[in-house]
Amino acid sequence: MKTKIEPFKIKSIEHIPITTPEQREKYLDQAFLNPFYLRSEAITIDMLTDSGTTAMSSNQWSAIMDGDESYAGSRSYYKFEDEVRNITGFKHIIPTHQGRAAERILFSIMGGKGKVFPNNTHFDTTRGNIEYALSEAIDLPTKIGKNPEIIADFKGNMDIEALEELINRVGARNIPVCYITVTNNSGGGQPVSMQNIRETSELVKKYGIPLFLDCCRFAENAYFIKMRESGYENKSILEISREMFSYADGCTMSAKKDGLSNTGGFLCMNNDKLAEAAKTLLIVTEGFITYGGLARRDLEALAVGFREVMDENYLKYRIHQIAFFGELLTNAGVPYLMPTGGHAVYLDAKRFAPHIKPKEFPGQSISCEIYKVGGVRSVEIGSVMFGKNDEKGEHIAPAMELVRFAVPRRVYTKSHIEYTAEAIIEVYEKREQLKGMKITWQPDFLRHFTSKFEYV
Ligand SMILES: *Cc1c(COP(=O)(O)O)cnc(C)c1O
Numbered sequence: 001m002k003t004k005i006e007p008f009k010i011k012s013i014e015h016i017p018i019t020t021p022e023q024r025e026k027y028l029d030q031a032f033l034n035p036f037y038l039r040s041e042a043i044t045i046d047m048l049t050d051s052g053t054t055a056m057s058s059n060q061w062s063a064i065m066d067g068d069e070s071y072a073g074s075r076s077y078y079k080f081e082d083e084v085r086n087i088t089g090f091k092h093i094i095p096t097h098q099g100r101a102a103e104r105i106l107f108s109i110m111g112g113k114g115k116v117f118p119n120n121t122h123f124d125t126t127r128g129n130i131e132y133a134l135s136e137a138i139d140l141p142t143k144i145g146k147n148p149e150i151i152a153d154f155k156g157n158m159d160i161e162a163l164e165e166l167i168n169r170v171g172a173r174n175i176p177v178c179y180i181t182v183t184n185n186s187g188g189g190q191p192v193s194m195q196n197i198r199e200t201s202e203l204v205k206k207y208g209i210p211l212f213l214d215c216c217r218f219a220e221n222a223y224f225i226k227m228r229e230s231g232y233e234n235k236s237i238l239e240i241s242r243e244m245f246s247y248a249d250g251c252t253m254s255a256k257k258d259g260l261s262n263t264g265g266f267l268c269m270n271n272d273k274l275a276e277a278a279k280t281l282l283i284v285t286e287g288f289i290t291y292g293g294l295a296r297r298d299l300e301a302l303a304v305g306f307r308e309v310m311d312e313n314y315l316k317y318r319i320h321q322i323a324f325f326g327e328l329l330t331n332a333g334v335p336y337l338m339p340t341g342g343h344a345v346y347l348d349a350k351r352f353a354p355h356i357k358p359k360e361f362p363g364q365s366i367s368c369e370i371y372k373v374g375g376v377r378s379v380e381i382g383s384v385m386f387g388k389n390d391e392k393g394e395h396i397a398p399a400m401e402l403v404r405f406a407v408p409r410r411v412y413t414k415s416h417i418e419y420t421a422e423a424i425i426e427v428y429e430k431r432e433q434l435k436g437m438k439i440t441w442q443p444d445f446l447r448h449f450t451s452k453f454e455y456v
Helices: 021-030 058-065 075-088 099-110 124-132 160-170 194-206 218-228 237-246 272-285 296-308 312-331 362-374 414-429
Strands: 092-096 116-119 136-139 178-181 211-214 250-254 265-269 344-348 379-381 402-406 437-441 452-455
Touching (some): 021 362, 058 296, 075 265, 092 272, 099 265, 099 272, 116 160, 124 136, 178 194, 194 211, 218 237, 218 312, 265 272, 312 414, 362 402, 362 414
Parallel strands (some): 116 136, 211 250
Antiparallel strands (some): 344 402, 379 402
């Protein structure tokens, strides 16, 4: 059979708002031209994020009914712990209410002035937590990872040579941990190869630096390894995932992604001393070690989710849905980050709107216009999210200007994808009319969430 189908059917539906162009114009104005301020009632298709937006299965919902809400020693925790250990093999498994809580705990312990944290590409909250701990977050993506036009199998890889240079420059004792993000979210959802994880691990081991995985999308990454890396064709997703984790000393995870759940996360490690410090901080700020700020029923949903996410029929559908989205854009000549990654399509704003300079936020402008045309919400990943100013107030742009359309798991059908592509194509066809923007207000950290804009 040629048609790839959703490997599920729909038991319960949620109505989506249908709005008029006039309404959307007004909503966007009221949102200060920042889609984060839009109310969900104003949105027809929401591709702001794939985080916590998953449709849970009937098996997960029944597990939720079975949750054991004991404060300490809940049997739901032990189910969760068994599943996470089965995949990761780590000794200490600490639940948190989401990924950034795990990051905050880790970097509060390991961070501090003068400390440097390398990563293939830091996610925004990871960078935020590192900088909040007065440390430095350094991105070291492979060179081809910074070029949206090159098609290659593992554009999420770490630049291992650059990593060794960094270690020699700042000194291993100033690098408390090296990170690899799988898949590389801010770098386009691109996968990291097993070889790259193994070689990074070998390098940092030589210098006594532990390796942690930011493993939010471990199953999507494992599927790409199975499809693209020789020697893994016949291995199961579980086997591949286990090998990925075997090269690491710990991980942080937002289970709102490949936990197929609406909330949750965890922090794992083998080191007893680090675990002790992390558990203390967890109890002070999140909750007891057998729930970490989550309702115990959510741990049940996660325990089931970790199994469902490794189902190859699901992963095949998931990765194909994103590839199909990309094909529709390719056919219309819309520039996007090639090839499509695991969870999102990223428009290449530099080629989409070359007349808008990075300091006038081309991605933000494109994102707003696509909302106006179709009621579709996306997010800028470029100068708004990662731009900085130098001492003279001059704008320093990141390597890429992207607009991300993250596809929630098991939520949208093929026609929703087609509709979204149509809205993008319509804006692309009148791209000369897009206008630059300026920020009228911004906070000190993670400015993309709450900044306010005006057209210039
Ligand atoms: C979502 C995400 C995080 C943060 O997790 P939250 O659950 O949103 O706090 C960290 N790293 C990556 C790569 C992510 O995608």
